[in-house]
Amino acid sequence: xxxxxxxxxxxxxxxxxxxxxxxxxxxxxxxxxxxxxxxxxxxxxxxxxxxxxxxxxxxxxxxxxxxxxxxxxxxxxxxxxxxxxxxxxxxxxxxxxxxxxxxxxxxxxxxxxxxxxxxxxxxxxxxxxxxxxxxxxxxxxxxxxxxxxxxxxxxxxxxxxxxxxxxxxxxxxxxxxxxxxxxxxxxxxxxxxxxxxxxxxxxxxxxxxxxxxxxxxxxxxxxxxxxxxxxxxxxxxxxxxxxxxxxxxxxxxxx
Numbered sequence: 001x002x003x004x005x006x007x008x009x010x011x012x013x014x015x016x017x018x019x020x021x022x023x024x025x026x027x028x029x030x031x032x033x034x035x036x037x038x039x040x041x042x043x044x045x046x047x048x049x050x051x052x053x054x055x056x057x058x059x060x061x062x063x064x065x066x067x068x069x070x071x072x073x074x075x076x077x078x079x080x081x082x083x084x085x086x087x088x089x090x091x092x093x094x095x096x097x098x099x100x101x102x103x104x105x106x107x108x109x110x111x112x113x114x115x116x117x118x119x120x121x122x123x124x125x126x127x128x129x130x131x132x133x134x135x136x137x138x139x140x141x142x143x144x145x146x147x148x149x150x151x152x153x154x155x156x157x158x159x160x161x162x163x164x165x166x167x168x169x170x171x172x173x174x175x176x177x178x179x180x181x182x183x184x185x186x187x188x189x190x191x192x193x194x195x196x197x198x199x200x201x202x203x204x205x206x207x208x209x210x211x212x213x214x215x216x217x218x219x220x221x222x223x224x225x226x227x228x229x230x231x232x233x234x235x236x237x238x239x240x241x242x243x244x245x246x247x248x249x250x251x252x253x254x255x
Contacts, residue, residue, distance in 0.1 A: 001139040004029040009075040011088040014041040016196035018087030020223030026052035031078040033058050035071045062088045062118030072125045080133045084126035085144045086119040093157035108160040115164035131182040142234045145188040153252035169243040176241035185240040187233045192247025195220040214248035
């Protein structure tokens, strides 16, 4: 599906995978709406992409119905909303039970709310907007979720994260089936170990060690590679209802 002069919204767009995706679509001629929590990071992200074209911010918490609906409205005002990419996510590690005692329930709930409920919130609101579009190349819109290899190979301390990302992968097919009659496709990408701000605080030796765990190529994934895959998903009309691992063939060990 061609996206020139169409609106694209990306959640979690202030950094990492989301920012790389916003950059890619801005360079491709889309009108891009960056959705993230309000603050200096989001302002800086928009300023950094301004030279590429039509880029604006729509501050919102993805778990808040009213805030995200307002962000969808911002996107729809800039042109037909044809692509929505869910990159907002958190990953605090917590063991179910360990030296620090039992895992706080509120922590589990928060991770699921942001990663899973936030993704569904975007999907449902964006889909309702896309359903009124005129089809382009057979599609009215494309929704892309972000899971993780942790959905399949969850490590120690990742019960909440794995559950949330597993939920994103699991709902991809039924949401795609729900929206097929509206010509809206739904796909999910499950990245492996990516070079994002989540890893930025690690020493270089630790980052290199993580990279060597990847069979080939033996390095961290680049956010631009995620963005490239999302762009291909949008362009390839036969991709629907599936989760694609983007991980260099890694299968995560317990730790």
